[in-house]
Amino acid sequence: MTGMTKVTGMTREVNIMRRLGIASALLAAALVLIPGTAAMASSCRDSVSIVAQPTTTQRDTAMTPAVVVQVEDRRGHVDTRFNGSVTLGYAEDPGGAPPPANNTVRAVRGVATFPALTFSSVGFGFALTASIQGATSAPSQAFDIVDQLVLCSAGQTCSTGVVASDGTSGSAVGAASSSSGVLLATGGGFPALSCTTRGGVLTFTSDRALRITVSIPATGGHRGPGPVDVCWGDDDPFVTASGAPAAFNPANGDYEGLLPGCRPCPTQPCVLSRNRGHHEDTAVVYAPAGDPHITF
Numbered sequence: 001m002t003g004m005t006k007v008t009g010m011t012r013e014v015n016i017m018r019r020l021g022i023a024s025a026l027l028a029a030a031l032v033l034i035p036g037t038a039a040m041a042s043s044c045r046d047s048v049s050i051v052a053q054p055t056t057t058q059r060d061t062a063m064t065p066a067v068v069v070q071v072e073d074r075r076g077h078v079d080t081r082f083n084g085s086v087t088l089g090y091a092e093d094p095g096g097a098p099p100p101a102n103n104t105v106r107a108v109r110g111v112a113t114f115p116a117l118t119f120s121s122v123g124f125g126f127a128l129t130a131s132i133q134g135a136t137s138a139p140s141q142a143f144d145i146v147d148q149l150v151l152c153s154a155g156q157t158c159s160t161g162v163v164a165s166d167g168t169s170g171s172a173v174g175a176a177s178s179s180s181g182v183l184l185a186t187g188g189g190f191p192a193l194s195c196t197t198r199g200g201v202l203t204f205t206s207d208r209a210l211r212i213t214v215s216i217p218a219t220g221g222h223r224g225p226g227p228v229d230v231c232w233g234d235d236d237p238f239v240t241a242s243g244a245p246a247a248f249n250p251a252n253g254d255y256e257g258l259l260p261g262c263r264p265c266p267t268q269p270c271v272l273s274r275n276r277g278h279h280e281d282t283a284v285v286y287a288p289a290g291d292p293h294i295t296f
Contacts, residue, residue, distance in 0.1 A: 046079050047072050048086070048130045048137040054117075056184065058149040062102075062116050069112040069130040069137070078110040084132060086112035091129040091139035095189060097121035119145040122189035124203070150174075150183040152208065163187035165200025168295060170214035172204045172287075181207045193256045194249045195231035196295040205291045211272070215282040216296050228274035228281045230259045233293035238268045254293065262286055 052068035071082040088103040102116040112130070119126075124144045130137040152158035152174055159173040165188035174183045184205040192201060199216045214230065232238070233254040238246050240257035249256045262270035266286050274283040285294065 045134050046082060048132055048135050050130050050137050050140045053141045054128055054143045056144045059119060059122050059145050059147055062118050067114045067117055071107055071110045071132060080109040082107055082110045087131050088128050092125055092127035094125050095123040097123055122147055122186050124190055146184045146186040148185040152181045152183055154178060154180045158183050160185035163202055165202060168199035168202055168216045170202045170212055172210045172212045174206050174208035174210055177208050190293055191252055193231050193233045193293060193295050195256055195258055199296045202294045207289050209289055210287040212285045212287055214294055215280045218277055218279055218281050228276055228283050230271055230283050230285055231295040232259045232269055235291050
């Protein structure tokens, strides 16, 4: 009887091991036969969304309102367990600008706010992405970084200070309007126009008609009226000094050409006055509301 007991015990141990071996084999087979296991785990990670978008801002000034980023779980809800770092970087950086300052913050319950985000270089058409470990957001909306951002009060004129780029300098005065608005001025940050022969590009943007004064160091000659040509780029078509329509430049995404002189009651960009001097050449330009780029 005792021998029988021992034999039975050994048999039970063998049967248990066989069962364990079969179970292990089935588990290994399951892992081999389901290659998508890693992908399924990856799809369960948090995602990132920019919920308060960047806006056009003055250089070296904190962007206001602040950019806000949300970390979400796989169901699209804010992941309130996430308190890690979130970093903003460029999705689009046309001019090769350095990263913005204060672009990494720690999220609080899944929400990251960037109250001190600051840009040191002007430029046009920037876009941002937000990232955490293992996830990056879709690109933000486009925005610009400008030299000057002037808030214009209703019923009053407003003006910029002087901005400059590669020897070209200028300022603008916005006409009075029944509503408030903004006037933007930037020196540089935009490629040379197809009609540029000297100097850099100045950009003025406003929802008001503008009177823009631009100048550049003289190349010689004598004081008095003369051929001070103004090269102009605009989002909208216009008639050039030759009478032909401005040509569209796909490289810059605008219409470009030399401006004609102004006629009474102008409705398109034109040169109000121009003068060649011993020290500088100057022109005064009328511009309807819009986004003009100016060079010589």
